[in-house]
Structures are given as structure tokens and as C-alpha cells.
Amino acid sequence: RKKTNPSFSNRGKTLEDELNDTNEYYLSNNIAVIHKKPVPIQVVNVKYPARSAAVITEAYFRSPSTTDYNGVWNGKYIDFEAKETKNRTSFPLQNIHEHQVEHMRKVSEQNGITFLLVKFTVLDRYFVVPYEYFEKKWERMIEGGRKSITLSEIEEMSIEIEARYNPRLDYLSALKKLQNNFN
Amino acid sequence: RKKTNPSFSNRGKTLEDELNDTNEYYLSNNIAVIHKKPVPIQVVNVKYPARSAAVITEAYFRSPSTTDYNGVWNGKYIDFEAKETKNRTSFPLQNIHEHQVEHMRKVSEQNGITFLLVKFTVLDRYFVVPYEYFEKKWERMIEGGRKSITLSEIEEMSIEIEARYNPRLDYLSALKKLQNNFN
Numbered sequence: 001r002k003k004t005n006p007s008f009s010n011r012g013k014t015l016e017d018e019l020n021d022t023n024e025y026y027l028s029n030n031i032a033v034i035h036k037k038p039v040p041i042q043v044v045n046v047k048y049p050a051r052s053a054a055v056i057t058e059a060y061f062r063s064p065s066t067t068d069y070n071g072v073w074n075g076k077y078i079d080f081e082a083k084e085t086k087n088r089t090s091f092p093l094q095n096i097h098e099h100q101v102e103h104m105r106k107v108s109e110q111n112g113i114t115f116l117l118v119k120f121t122v123l124d125r126y127f128v129v130p131y132e133y134f135e136k137k138w139e140r141m142i143e144g145g146r147k148s149i150t151l152s153e154i155e156e157m158s159i160e161i162e163a164r165y166n167p168r169l170d171y172l173s174a175l176k177k178l179q180n181n182f183n
Numbered sequence: 184r185k186k187t188n189p190s191f192s193n194r195g196k197t198l199e200d201e202l203n204d205t206n207e208y209y210l211s212n213n214i215a216v217i218h219k220k221p222v223p224i225q226v227v228n229v230k231y232p233a234r235s236a237a238v239i240t241e242a243y244f245r246s247p248s249t250t251d252y253n254g255v256w257n258g259k260y261i262d263f264e265a266k267e268t269k270n271r272t273s274f275p276l277q278n279i280h281e282h283q284v285e286h287m288r289k290v291s292e293q294n295g296i297t298f299l300l301v302k303f304t305v306l307d308r309y310f311v312v313p314y315e316y317f318e319k320k321w322e323r324m325i326e327g328g329r330k331s332i333t334l335s336e337i338e339e340m341s342i343e344i345e346a347r348y349n350p351r352l353d354y355l356s357a358l359k360k361l362q363n364n365f366n
């Protein structure tokens with residue numbers, strides 16, 4: 001199961017780059033319209049120099065209240081959070097903010113398709129983890145259990161994506177597989 | 184048709200405030216999960232003072248490549264752009280960026296629900312203008328026709344929203360009416 005084709009492996013791209021490439025592929029091939037949301041920034045001071053663009057001179061990063069990516073695929077709402085970990089054996093839940101889990105719960109209740117896209121950077125492996133499975137492990141932590149999801153649990157409850165040339169990370173095909181599993 | 188109840192009228196709120204209130208109502212009543220996207224900002228310089236939050240010291244506003252709001256309603260993808268005009272007789276199309284129209288076209292092709300929410304601030308009137316109708320007027324402009332949509336055209340091709348106390352601007356009910364019109 002481990003990806004073995006080095007010609008398509010990391011290449012120093014971040015997960016965000018890989019997903020932007022994938023989403024561009026989906027967009028230009030009329031497969032889906034999915035974008036990364038801008039990072040939320042609180043603007044405190046702006047200067048307006050004569051004859052040039054406004055310059056923000058003081059601003060702060062705010063913590064995101066939703067997920068990284070959302071959009072539409074065949075009329076269906078898609079919403080996900082992308083996370084990388086250097087860990088080799090488990091995915092630490094401290095990577096996820098509570099308000100992001102709350103957001104995904106609400107999306108799931110509205111029958112949106114929501115999931116985590118997890119990359120194990122050292123292993124060079126990628127997984128689509130449906131929110132409905134992830135939630136059980138999140139609740140395990142809340143109830144005092146372990147603060148991570150083991151790799152073998154992830155292997156069991158997710159669809160693995162093989163990184164390719166184009167589209168780089170075909171997570172929509174992974175979602176199709178998941179939907180077939182459900183039916 | 185003109186709204187006459189002054190107790191629920193403008194109150195100095197911007198359209199963005201009104202929509203944020205509406206979306207909070209939808210969220211807390213489990214009706215839909217719809218958020219305003221953060222304003223896209225290009226960060227150029229960040230300082231990291233000891234023991235305090237990172238400060239952005241140079242950044243610029245970027246023009247948005249998509250629309251203001253998106254989210255999910257009963258599994259369906261919702262995507263819209265909100266625009267105010269002080270004009271009393273027409274809505275100027277220069278208010279809309281070409282790449283936003285392109286985005287709405289792609290959303291429409293993916294069977295997402297996409298529209299403009301237009302406020303005539305002086306008249307205190309609000310309209311849900313479906314993209315599929317708007318597109319015809321946009322194309323009229325491209326082909327050399329008028330650079331605006333007249334108020335009477337908007338009255339014909341839109342669903343008007345009456346501002347209320349809570350939810351302030353019930354655009355999802357307007358969408359239901361539109362869907363009934365289609366069926």
C-alpha cells in the first residue's frame with residue numbers, strides 16, 4: 001500500500017500546493033468548483049498613499065472558524081480541512097480546532113460532504129477521512145481516551161489517495177469510492 | 184411593494200451586517216451553514232515580537248476571485264455575491280467583477296445555486312437575482328447594450344425580500360419561491 005513511485009513523490013510541494021493544483025485541474029476540466037478560503041486577517045491600520053494601492057500597516061492572523069476548502073461538485077456541497085503530520089504512526093488530534101469540528105458537524109447535519117484530508121509527510125501517504133468516522137475518534141478523546149488516531153485506524157476508516165501527476169490528489173474519486181461503499 | 188415599516192428599516196446596518204445576522208440565524212436554527220469568506224489579503228511582511236502574537240506590518244488587499252458567501256442548505260451548494268447600490272432606477276453592472284461572473288457561471292454548471300443579492304439602499308429594497316437571469320443582462324452589456332439592469336427588469340426576474348426582524352433577510356425562503364416557480 002505504500003506509495004513507491006518516487007517520480008511523483010513530494011518534490012517539496014506543500015499539501016496546500018498539491019490541493020491547489022488538484023482544484024485547478026477540477027476547475028479547468030469542469031469537474032468541480034472548489035477553492036481554498038482566504039486566511040482570515042483582522043485589519044487594524046490601513047494607509048492610503050496618493051496614487052497607489054492601500055497599504056495595510058497593522059493586521060493580525062485570526063484563527064479560522066471553518067475549514068480550509070469548500071465548493072460544489074455535481075450540485076453537492078464539499079467541505080474539508082487539510083492537515084499534514086510528520087508523525088509516522090498516528091495523527092494527533094491537537095491539529096484540529098474544536099470550532100472546525102463543530103463546523104464539520106453542522107455541515108454533516110446539512111447533508112454536505114465533509115472530511116479531513118490527512119497527509120503523513122514522512123510516509124508520503126494521503127487519506128480522505130470522512131467526518132462521520134473522524135467524529136467517533138474525536139469523541140473518544142473528549143471522553144478521556146487517546147489524543148490521536150492511529151495509522152491503522154485511519155487505514156481502516158479512510159480511502160487512501162495515491163498521489164499522481166494530474167490531478168495530483170484525486171480526492172473526488174476517493175469520495176466516489178466511499179459513496180459506493182455506503183450503497 | 185415598497186417597504187413601509189420604519190421600525191425594521193435600515194438602522195445604519197450595512198448589507199454585510201444584515202447578511203451576517205441572517206446567516207447566524209440560519210446557523211443557530213440548523214437551517215443552513217453559510218458564511219462570508221474572509222477578504223483575500225496578500226501578506227508581505229510579518230514581525231514576530233517575543234511573547235506576543237505575530238504582527239502583519241505590510242499587506243495588500245487582493246481583488247476577490249470568487250463571491251462573498253457560500254455554504255450548504257439541505258445538501259445543496261449555495262453561492263452568492265451581495266451588492267448595494269445608491270442608484271434608484273437601475274443596478275450598474277460595473278459593480279460586478281468579470282471573474283465573479285465567471286465563477287458564478289462555473290457554479291451554475293455544477294448545479295450549485297448561485298445568485299446576486301442586490302440592495303437598493305435609497306429605496307430600502309432587496310432582491311434575489313438568480314445567476315441564470317443575471318447572465319442574460321451581463322451578455323447584453325458584452326454585446327454592446329446597456330451597462331446596467333433597470334429596476335423594472337430586476338422586479339421582473341427576481342424575488343424581492345422584505346427585511347424583517349429575524350431572520351433579517353430571508354433569502355432561503357426567496358430561493359424556495361424561485362424553485363416553486365421553476366417546477
Ligand SMILES: [Mg+2]
Pocket residue numbers: 068081082083
Ligand atoms: Mg489546514
Ligand SMILES: [Mg+2]
Pocket residue numbers: 251264265266
Ligand atoms: Mg459584495
